[in-house]
Amino acid sequence: MxxxxxxxxxxxxxxxxxxxxxxxxxxxxxxxxxxxxxxxxxxxxxxxxxxxxxxxxxxxxxxxxxxxxxxxxxxxxxxxxxxxxxxxxxxxxxxxxxxxxxxxxxxxxxxxxxxxxxxxxxxxxxxxxxxxxxxxxxxxxSCNTTGLIRTVDCLDKAFGVEKIAITIIRRVADPGDYHRGLTNALKVDPAPSHQAVDLMTIMPHVQATGILVHTPVTHGHIITVVASLKEDINKEQLLEVFKAHPRIRVVKIADGFQGNAALFRYARDLGNPRGDMYETAVFDETIVKSGTDIMFAINIPQEAVxxxxxxxxxxxxxxxxxxxxxxxxxxxxxxxxxxxx
Amino acid sequence: MxxxxxxxxxxxxxxxxxxxxxxxxxxxxxxxxxxxxxxxxxxxxxxxxxxxxxxxxxxxxxxxxxxxxxxxxxxxxxxxxxxxxxxxxxxxxxxxxxxxxxxxxxxxxxxxxxxxxxxxxxxxxxxxxxxxxxxxxxxxxSCNTTGLIRTVDCLDKAFGVEKIAITIIRRVADPGDYHRGLTNALKVDPAPSHQAVDLMTIMPHVQATGILVHTPVTHGHIITVVASLKEDINKEQLLEVFKAHPRIRVVKIADGFQGNAALFRYARDLGNPRGDMYETAVFDETIVKSGTDIMFAINIPQEAVxxxxxxxxxxxxxxxxxxxxxxxxxxxxxxxxxxxx
Amino acid sequence: MxxxxxxxxxxxxxxxxxxxxxxxxxxxxxxxxxxxxxxxxxxxxxxxxxxxxxxxxxxxxxxxxxxxxxxxxxxxxxxxxxxxxxxxxxxxxxxxxxxxxxxxxxxxxxxxxxxxxxxxxxxxxxxxxxxxxxxxxxxxxSCNTTGLIRTVDCLDKAFGVEKIAITIIRRVADPGDYHRGLTNALKVDPAPSHQAVDLMTIMPHVQATGILVHTPVTHGHIITVVASLKEDINKEQLLEVFKAHPRIRVVKIADGFQGNAALFRYARDLGNPRGDMYETAVFDETIVKSGTDIMFAINIPQEAVxxxxxxxxxxxxxxxxxxxxxxxxxxxxxxxxxxxx
Amino acid sequence: MxxxxxxxxxxxxxxxxxxxxxxxxxxxxxxxxxxxxxxxxxxxxxxxxxxxxxxxxxxxxxxxxxxxxxxxxxxxxxxxxxxxxxxxxxxxxxxxxxxxxxxxxxxxxxxxxxxxxxxxxxxxxxxxxxxxxxxxxxxxxSCNTTGLIRTVDCLDKAFGVEKIAITIIRRVADPGDYHRGLTNALKVDPAPSHQAVDLMTIMPHVQATGILVHTPVTHGHIITVVASLKEDINKEQLLEVFKAHPRIRVVKIADGFQGNAALFRYARDLGNPRGDMYETAVFDETIVKSGTDIMFAINIPQEAVxxxxxxxxxxxxxxxxxxxxxxxxxxxxxxxxxxxx
CATH class of the missing domain: 3.40.50.720 (NAD(P)-binding Rossmann-like Domain)
Structure with a gap:
């Protein structure tokens, strides 16, 4: 032990x-x-x-x-x-x-x-x-980078990732935080976001950049990823890889997983300790092609990821x-x- | 069974x-x-x-x-x-x-x-x-009235309550609600609030009125109560009664219980199922005298109260x-x- | 007349x-x-x-x-x-x-x-x-598409735009709206966003897709754009084009333009009627290269754009x-x- | 000059x-x-x-x-x-x-x-x-006290005020503030609020106390007032006094003045410089009797009041x-x- x-x-x-x-x-x-x-x-x-x-x-x-x-x-x-x-x-x-x-x-x-x-x-x-x-x-x-890398790494192993451009829609405080906050404002950080830079430290063969915008919510970061892969894959191929990953949960907006707060509620209803979730979620209906690139949105439960x-x-x-x-x-x-x- | x-x-x-x-x-x-x-x-x-x-x-x-x-x-x-x-x-x-x-x-x-x-x-x-x-x-x-009555009823049994005037600072949605919401606005309801009216149905000998204001938060209603009692009690007498009540939790702002979100976090950290709390909380430092009346603020965890x-x-x-x-x-x-x- | x-x-x-x-x-x-x-x-x-x-x-x-x-x-x-x-x-x-x-x-x-x-x-x-x-x-x-097209169109005229992938960080209500709102939640829409689709109606030679996420704020949408141009331009070239456009305002985070709420305040302080702003703003420090693509964030003042x-x-x-x-x-x-x- | x-x-x-x-x-x-x-x-x-x-x-x-x-x-x-x-x-x-x-x-x-x-x-x-x-x-x-005193002073001159108990539902930041904020939380301050104490400095013959709760909004404080007057007045008498005051604006929820954000929008639509409002507003439908006391809610436009x-x-x-x-x-x-x- x-x-x-x-x-x-x-x-x-x-x-x-x-x-x-x-x-x-x-x-x-x-x-x-x-x-x-x-x-x-x-x-x-x-x-x-x-x-x-x-x-x-x-x-x-x-x-x-x-x-x-x-x-x-x-x-x-x-x-x-x-x-x-x-x-x-x-x-x-x-x-x-x-x-x-x-x-x-x-x-x-x-x-x-x-x-x-x-x-x-x-x-x-x-x-x-x-x-x-x-x-x-x-x-x-960090939480964003950890959850993001799960998705980028498994895409990389399956298809090869050349570059990514991410937009981080960041939750600005945790539930119960009184020492920091943002009220009715979106706050834009200078780019590139450190998460993109950090990802390159772990995955040096991937070119990464991104923009981070803080939002006045507490229940999970959402990141959109535009990924250029070595193969021109379709949505089904992407889903197959994500669905096979024990730390990635593919969810559907149509089922009620409308965003970070729905995932927070779901984790509470699961009876998880503290209502936590360990998984990065991928929103199925956000997966779209951009030419040969592929784009999708993920959720990062910042407290436990x-x-x-x-x-x-x-x-x-x-x-x-x-x-x-x-x-x-x-x-x-x-x-x-x-x-x- | x-x-x-x-x-x-x-x-x-x-x-x-x-x-x-x-x-x-x-x-x-x-x-x-x-x-x-x-x-x-x-x-x-x-x-x-x-x-x-x-x-x-x-x-x-x-x-x-x-x-x-x-x-x-x-x-x-x-x-x-x-x-x-x-x-x-x-x-x-x-x-x-x-x-x-x-x-x-x-x-x-x-x-x-x-x-x-x-x-x-x-x-x-x-x-x-x-x-x-x-x-x-x-x-x-309703949740507000139920939690409120706990405090008014135990004051009534101890000292006799003649009338109350309440201000309900209402959370507008539960965590995870997407079908209703309010963004950067306080919304005022016509008075008297139904909670005051309902309280009188249960406690017909008490005169109650109040104003309700909706706020864009999800973690608990806060109610301020101005109570006219039959006795002119002090803060310590009030606390003694509240502290003896198993469904009332007296908390201190100085200890970190700064508001509804702190109580929500605390319930999660207690490991309660779904991170819930059953108790009405009373904020110790809010208890003040208004002439012979007494005033205090309570927290209502709307999901489980x-x-x-x-x-x-x-x-x-x-x-x-x-x-x-x-x-x-x-x-x-x-x-x-x-x-x- | x-x-x-x-x-x-x-x-x-x-x-x-x-x-x-x-x-x-x-x-x-x-x-x-x-x-x-x-x-x-x-x-x-x-x-x-x-x-x-x-x-x-x-x-x-x-x-x-x-x-x-x-x-x-x-x-x-x-x-x-x-x-x-x-x-x-x-x-x-x-x-x-x-x-x-x-x-x-x-x-x-x-x-x-x-x-x-x-x-x-x-x-x-x-x-x-x-x-x-x-x-x-x-x-x-719509407001998002109108403001977005200003930037894409002027890039197109200067360098040729092949495709864009956008992330719309949408304000969910206008100041003073009580009939709609979102509270402590990010809400993800199925992709592609209609704004990307609409842009292609106006600019059919551009391939566009995107993801839209609603946020509980009232003072302006923020859009990140990943643009693939026909030329491999640098930040200075981009800025030159944007700065010459009377409906685009290039602003610096370092000067205090930290996001949508700063721009709203600025328009009020300008003495504009109703505190409105007509311009799409581009945040200077968000402009980054993603390989040969270029990425940047813009602000859309939804009420007047x-x-x-x-x-x-x-x-x-x-x-x-x-x-x-x-x-x-x-x-x-x-x-x-x-x-x- | x-x-x-x-x-x-x-x-x-x-x-x-x-x-x-x-x-x-x-x-x-x-x-x-x-x-x-x-x-x-x-x-x-x-x-x-x-x-x-x-x-x-x-x-x-x-x-x-x-x-x-x-x-x-x-x-x-x-x-x-x-x-x-x-x-x-x-x-x-x-x-x-x-x-x-x-x-x-x-x-x-x-x-x-x-x-x-x-x-x-x-x-x-x-x-x-x-x-x-x-x-x-x-x-x-301060802004809250200034706006509040307008109402208490005119009641005092008309009917005599003995004591007030107030609940301040405070907006936590101004539009465009990035240096302070609160996210999805109500924050309770120790009582009595300084506004009640300050009022007594200006109006030493009135007994005042109150509780202040911070809310994550930017468009105006709302205060509920429970006032004990020397006379037992009705709503109409109260309205008559308020309506005669050039710095008090009586508004109706039924007309669309649903709260602080509606008043902010109205001031913008008036074409006031910076969309400002100088007046304390009183919400007509919130005026209720609490025994011989009278209760009402007011709005304080913190930027200009x-x-x-x-x-x-x-x-x-x-x-x-x-x-x-x-x-x-x-x-x-x-x-x-x-x-x-």
Missing amino acids: IKVGVVGYGVIGQRLADGVILQEDMELVGVAGNSKPTLAIRALKEKGMPYNLYMASFENKELFDELDIPLSGTLEDLVQKCDVILDATRAGVGAKNKELYKKYNKKAIFQGGEKNEVADVFFHGYANYDKGVGKDFLKLT VIPESIDAIRAALKMQVDGNEAVSLTNKYLGMGKWM | IKVGVVGYGVIGQRLADGVILQEDMELVGVAGNSKPTLAIRALKEKGMPYNLYMASFENKELFDELDIPLSGTLEDLVQKCDVILDATRAGVGAKNKELYKKYNKKAIFQGGEKNEVADVFFHGYANYDKGVGKDFLKLT VIPESIDAIRAALKMQVDGNEAVSLTNKYLGMGKWM | IKVGVVGYGVIGQRLADGVILQEDMELVGVAGNSKPTLAIRALKEKGMPYNLYMASFENKELFDELDIPLSGTLEDLVQKCDVILDATRAGVGAKNKELYKKYNKKAIFQGGEKNEVADVFFHGYANYDKGVGKDFLKLT VIPESIDAIRAALKMQVDGNEAVSLTNKYLGMGKWM | IKVGVVGYGVIGQRLADGVILQEDMELVGVAGNSKPTLAIRALKEKGMPYNLYMASFENKELFDELDIPLSGTLEDLVQKCDVILDATRAGVGAKNKELYKKYNKKAIFQGGEKNEVADVFFHGYANYDKGVGKDFLKLT VIPESIDAIRAALKMQVDGNEAVSLTNKYLGMGKWM
Whole structure:
């Protein structure tokens, strides 16, 4: 059993813990918060502390005592007990934590917000598993890039992808965020979007560019992709490839999947923990040809989409599996992905 | 074991089924949809059909066959197998269904959208349980009124309430609704709001009025209440009463409960089914005196707030308990309410 | 002086009237509402009736009398006094009104909401002015298509356009709309979007497709365009063409033009009537190359963007100018377009 | 002619300049920006510089030169040329600027964002004009408080007000704001709201409290007021008083004034500069009795509502009129208020 610690207990950290617990070949040693009894930690307490809580610092320990929330130790304690750390702290903190991980000779997986320099490799479970095998420090791509690469990588393996031009219609905040927001405005970012640039780091043979527009919604990014493939494929060929992918869910607008909010509702109705969805969705009726290019729209459930690839990264870093296919299959199996297929 | 059927499988119907399953003295016979494989039904199928599905009509049976979704019979079949029906169909349909319930001599509980005439009594588990005991047709109050009455009723029992003036800051759609919405606008309704009027039906000794303003959000109504009590109480007295109520959750803005979206996130993080919350929340820091009146703000999680009172209604209609306190305590126990207390 | 009537006095109709008044070679005979004293008509009254008001029917005349709003006659009266009608009624009404226009042998210009069959030609002032010359019934493209064609047409004239793939990030309602809306959701439409299809009607030599996503905002559509040109041009060449176009405004994100809401604010601050903007904006920093293709994002101020091309259509239909360049120059001059150049 | 300078050229500053220009007994010497060519300044340039522009500092003068925007001097130059300054800089800057105003012995009017200490008196044109007469430094109340006081003050003068309990449904950003926002969330503030507290500073004989809830919209705050008067008045008496007030506009939901966005649209359709509205609106159909109390909802157009009272403040500070009624009548006349009456 590989011993895993989750550092950072926000939107992503909570879900990483949810995902690790489901892996039968991994053990969640605990999670580390920064120093305050956040809503996430209060919820953990109200649920009866299903796993152990550590703290980056004990400076506010009396706040936890008041609430009768048991602390199992410091971040440094947690690190020593683990084989690998999933670091989901906010941007910049991971780079500092890395010193601690190195001190105890532990491997770590960072999230997309950290700078690339923090890691030995920029990692995606499907697109470059080999690159991560045995590495000490891996960095995931951001939620948009992770979900996007799933589709581009499987098209690439099937038909060869030459270039893509993407439009990211970005949700601007997560449900419950009060520290950021946008009201009745679309906000345009300078191009190319970092997601296109990041994709090229993982898939250097693909030419990618794109424009990102922020929108005042919370339930999932939508990306349109114009892809130039090496073959002139039709919609059915595209669907065949997407439908065979356990991390891609092909949905129909006509069935009620009208957009990001419908997918959010569906995941809640599935009874998924926190109402989360791990899959990238492809909207069937958006697939159209543009000359020999093909165009389609996908949905990225930003809160949970990176969990599977983060689990894959543990498998790669610790050489739990050296073969990528074997690794992602195990991750998928334990996360219950592809059940609908 | 009381046999319960849920008719209407939308936002409320799904949650009624969730709630009935948790009652150890009730059995969920099944749920009835109208005639199409909605997203809710597709999710039921993907979850492995944890309970039986009936259909108002079989006109689209081939659509269900295609999706390999088993149907256990018609609405009429379901009604015959049940002791009581929770009718959560859309406004107007319940009145029609009532004929069927009468035909088979079954009791039924209607939701707030139906006209008052459909029922023998307008019901609230805490405020008028006695009125519902043994009745054939009960009607719940709407989500806002149900959650509001919890607070007004417990103030009334403790101190006596003379009048209230409320401002309802209404969420305009549920997460995932595409058939209604409001964009960058506040919409004012003619006063008095029906919620104030409805409250007086349940609590005729209280004088109530109010103004309702629709807002473009999805995660919970917020109501401010200006209450004139028979006693001149202070904030601590108010809090004491609210904190003792298993269906009221007192929260602090300072702890991170900044509004409806924070409560929605918290419920998801609790791991509640569908990320739901049953409790009315009171924001501690909003409690202020206005002369001898007292003012405060509450949060109404519109998707699930009526579930406990709907379960109470079954208990009353079927005389499972003739004592209201006993009844609501059982409902609360099985729903896991008040665990945080 | 050409005598113009505006039929339909909603968002578009009001602005058509504003635009006609500015044309020194046109006279606004009056505007026709349907039958009720809408907010637009109440505003006209409060401004002191700067132009005459007609009514489709007099069935509610007493409502106007009560408000002391003078009516100059019926729709039929208005039609007889005009040389040409700008019909901005809601979809479907224009087709009925056409019988009246034919009865009195009057030309008419319909808006994009009407079916194509209503008109002899689908018209755009820059892209196919010739096709409209002397025709009796012209139909404008919708706001998105009109603004988009400006950019595609000028690229086509300069470099030749082979195909485009667009992503329309659509504002879902106008400021002040209460009859439609979307709340915290992105809504995806089946592809190809009608805008791409419509563009091909006007520019049949261009291959166009696209995906449309509705967003809960009110201040302008944003479209990303991936264009395949006959030449491999760079950003500077693109900018040169756009900057020379009086109906295209090149703006920089760095200057504060961060999106549709910034442009809306800017138009208000310019003191434009109703805070309107006629120009399609291009966001400078979004222009990127995708291989030999070029990609960029534009903003479409949906309330007013079609006004210039609607005025052009009058010029074409009545042969006021047979040369398109001459016609659009006059429209631009009278509307004050290109002043910033 | 009183010489007025406007310091700070944002949302409020621009509108103060608009308002001063309309006063026939005042002259706008110029406006002062901080140091960058903002969108507001670019719009001023595009309009042809209808008034002179000064700069707090010349550190970025080359940016203005590039854009060919003429600068008439520094803030210090402007101050020397004026009799009075309207300071609409962001919170905290006004307190610094005050040193400059004192250096040149100039009077100044600050906006609601400044701390109370900056001024000799907290001012409202209708409620306490006398207090401002001849004072050197006056501070306006915030937009919500200013608009609210109009209604409470006129009720007070007619019937006597004992206490009010308000619920402020606050728009969270102005149209075009990208630096702040809220997405799909209602945010509750600790009570009492500062608006209630501030009102008591101006009207110390009234007891006021309230709760403020932020909503993700941009077009106007809505406030519900529960007022305890010295007389038990009915709706008609209330309406009579409100309808006689040139800064209060009574509107009907039934006529189409469904909320803040409808009022915003109406102001645009009136052709008001920037689509602004100066009046507080009262929604007729929201007026209800709560026992002997009376309840109603009002709309506050946050961008422009403080302009009239700011102009009043000039009149008071400079003793242009010693009688408040005379002063506000002049302001109203020049601003064109009450035309609809």
